[in-house]
Amino acid sequence: MGKKVNWAVLSTGRIAHELGECFAKHPDAVPYAVGSRDLAKAEAYKEEFGFQKAYGSYEEMLQDPDIDIVYIGTPTTMHYENAKMCLEHGKNVLCEKAITVNKKQFEALCALAKEKDLFLMEAxxxxxxxxFKKAAEWIREGRIGDVQYIKAEHTFQHPYDPTDRGFSKALGAGTILDLGVYNFAFAGEMFGAKPEKINMIGRLGPDGADIDSQVQLIYPGGYAIFTMGYTSDTTANTFIAGSKGKIQYNEIYTGAKYVYLYDDRMRIVETYAEPNGWVGLDYEVESVTECIQQGKKMHPVITWDHTLEMFDIVEECKRQMGVDYGEFEAL
Ligand SMILES: NC(=O)c1ccc[n+]([C@@H]2O[C@H](COP(=O)([O-])OP(=O)(O)OC[C@H]3O[C@@H](n4cnc5c(N)ncnc54)[C@H](OP(=O)(O)O)[C@@H]3O)[C@@H](O)[C@H]2O)c1
Incomplete structure (x- = not known):
């Protein structure tokens, strides 16, 4: 066990609740402070997850000198202003995906984090x-030969609600920023390259957010196709085909419990199971706590370059779909 790290949670929405569940499993990560626009919500969250302090505004929470890292779980269009405010208050930042709505905002946050010598990471x-790491290892070891094709379905069925962050552009809705960011990180790692060409098609909702889409990323030697959306459920299967074998996951985007390695005749030759009974956020809490303990300013895997490369794809997809977040695109 290392030095205890005091976590603060900025907002009390759905993902903040999922994060709240994690602290009991990570003894060095202390559930310390929560800030909400509504003190009653902060108090309720504090009681539910055993936090020590509850604040009725984000600004007030950021005055607390004992916070070691702030986790931002607000809607995506708020991230830039919230992260900037945290950095300006001298706080390390872990901010939900997409960390900003465009590349220039992320670059501005990186410059500020560098100037203030603070940790900054997209969640x-x-x-x-x-x-995920096991599949990447199988690929590096040549177990499936050259990666040729990736297919993933990443969709949810939600009734249309213009006030929900899944549909409201003002809250950062859209498949590119909400779901694409996972897929772009995934494909880049598995192909070990940047895409040479991007083709995006889709459907815009009433306020111009991309609510259903399909993106094709062409890599040297192969391609990936991702189906993303909010209006139908699919099998959530993810498949990586190589010249000598295949890899398959179920439910990768909620944290696949198993990943399967197949040979070239579609026989399973190895199965790997997630070993701790943890969800993805647990791995994030564990490794970000270690980063803060070690005084790191950048996560060793989710580096700023990692996120900047993802934004190159995001920007091109937004351009092809004609998606723009208006006033929220500004610095
Ligand atoms: N990593 C993951 O697996 C994962 C999963 C889901 C979502 N996310 C990301 O997490 C972020 C939040 O998603 P969510 O589903 O948790 O959203 P949500 O349930 O709508 O919660 C967002 C919270 O942000 C705060 N907020 C501040 N300004 C707001 C405004 N103008 N309108 C609404 N809420 C506002 C509210 O907390 P207070 O009222 O307490 O201030 C609200 O509860 C998004 O960026 C999303 O992409 C990540």
């Missing part, structure tokens, strides 16, 4: 998950 847990 992209997928590459930290053991089943």
């Amino acid at each position: 992209m847990w997928l590459p930290l998950h053991p089943t």
Whole structure:
């Protein structure tokens, strides 16, 4: 066990609740402070997850000198202003995906974090998950030969609600920022390259958010196709085909419990199971706590370059779909 790290949670929505569940499993990560726009919500969250302090505004929470890291779980269009405010208050930041709505905002946050000598990371847990790491290891070891094709379905069926962050562009809705960021990180790791070409098609909702889409990323030697959306459920299967074998996961985007290695005749030759009974956020809490203990300013896997490369794909997808977040695109 190392030095205890005091975590603060900025907002009390759905994902903040999922994060709250994690602290009991990570003794060095202390559930310390929570800030909400509504003190009653902060108090309720504090009681539910055993936090020590509850604040009725984000600004008030950021005055607390004993916070070691702030986790931001607000809607995506709020991330830039919230992260900037945290950094300006001298706080290390782990901010939900997509960390900003565009690349220039993320670059501005990186410059500020550098100037203030603070930790900054997009909360992209997928590459930290053991089943993801196992697949990447099989690929590096040449177990499936050259990666040729990746297919993943990443969709949810939600009734249309213009006030929900899944549909409201003002809250950062859209498949590119919400779901694409996982897929782009996934494909980049498995192909070990940047895409040479991007083709995106899809459907915009009433306020111009991309609510259903399909993106094709062409890599040297292969391609990936991702289906993403909010209006139908699919099998959530993810498949990586190589010249000598295949890899398959179920439910990768909620943290696949198993990943399967197949030979070239579609026989399972190895199965790997997530070893701890943890969810993706657990791996994030564990490794970010270690980063803070070690005084790191950048996560060793989710580096700023990792996120910047993801934004290159995001920007091109937004351009092809004609998605723009208006006032929220500004610095
Ligand atoms: N990593 C993952 O697996 C994962 C999963 C789901 C979502 N996410 C990301 O997490 C973020 C939040 O998603 P969520 O589903 O938790 O959203 P949510 O349930 O709508 O919660 C967002 C919270 O942000 C705060 N907030 C601040 N300004 C707001 C505003 N103008 N309107 C609404 N809420 C506002 C609210 O907390 P207070 O009222 O307490 O201030 C609210 O409860 C998104 O960026 C999303 O992409 C990540």
